Amino acid sequence: MSTEAVSHSPSLTPFEQLHLAREILRTEAQALLSLSDRLGDEFCQAVDLLFHCRGNVIVIGMGKAGLVGQKIVATLASTGTRSHFVHPAEAIHGDLGRVYHDDVVLMLSFSGETEEVTRLLPSLREVPIVAMTGKPQSTMAQAARVTLDLGPVREAGTLGLAPSTSTTAMLAMGDALALVMSRMRSFGPQDFVRFHPGGSLGRKLAKVDDVMRPLDQCRIAPEDRTVREVFVEVSRPGRRTGAIVLIDEQGMLTGLFTDSDLARLLEHRRDAYIDGPVSAVMTRSPKNILSGSMMTDAVEILAEKKISELPVIDTNGRPVGLIDVTDVVGWLPAGAPSTESEEASKSEDFAGPQTVPFAG
Helix, strand or coil, X not given: CCCCCCCCCCCCCHHHHHHHHHHHHHHHXXXXXXXXXXXXXHHHHHHHHHHCCCCCEEEEECCXXXXXXXXXXXHHHHCCCXXXXXXXXXXXCCHHHHCCCCCEEEEECCCCCCHHHHCCHHHHCCCCEEEEECCCCCHHHHHCCEEEECCCCCCCCCCCCCCCHHHHHHHHHHHHHHHHHHHHCCCCHHHHHHHCCCHHHHHHHCEHHHHCEEHHHCEEEECCCEHHHHHHHCCCCCCCCCEEEEECCCCCEEEEEEHHHHHHHHHCCCHHHHHCEHHHCCEEXXXXXXXXXXXXXXXXXXXXXXXXXXXXXXXXXXXXXXXXXXXXXXXXXXXXXXXXXXXXXXXXXXXXXXXXXXXX
């Protein structure tokens, strides 16, 4: 074994680094533009075959193409098309059992001659194949029902050897297939959130009903009760909300009374109001939001109005739950005003037994 030191060329200057990087990006971008221009009937045939698949779309690829295939599977699955990835090396050792006659195989190989892929072709004669390749005369392409020709591609970089432009083209073609089919399925935001319940996507698409505390976990009382009766009668186990939801005889939302409101009564030595009707000191017609509304709308109201509780009502005006700001901290925009300043300012609003805008 040679012990001769490997020689390296001098490090690139910042200018040379940027020049080379821009050249790589332009090479790949130009390939995508060319791919877009060359799309034709074969793309529509592939979409039709995949869209009407009664089973699963099975994606097969080796090496870098296999990694791209796994991403295509993830995009297909998250946009409404059932799909799975099968590694060709594992396929010949039993994983071909995952492929059924009503599936469609999406096979990736830029050369179309990848040994691990082509050796599967005899076993897939009964399954329609969509080939994605840069060589439409290859063995893989000839065995396919539909071939998506990526065209002549120049790999990016100085050597032009590492799969780069070719895998970018594959990835983009996979996105095109997935998103066209998603549109054909009328796949909407609420379908999307079913598959993305976590993270920022889930937060953006969640509804208030997914986050609110349901009515059986809220403190709720008739508006004709006294303040003392309200606090004695409506205790709830567990973590409680900071507000009591008040309703009339028909069960309609009429107001809110918060723990802070009670504290201000005591601070201002208005003890007499504690045994008076809560309706005299509640916030009448508080800000609310309709059941089925987007959670982003609720957070916007909380931040804009600087409130901590937001009742959720049905179309008849009856409360069905309550959103407490402590439950939605993750939804609050960065730099949102604190509700504490609003609470502090309310202490100056109390002027007697008339309705006082304590909490809304």
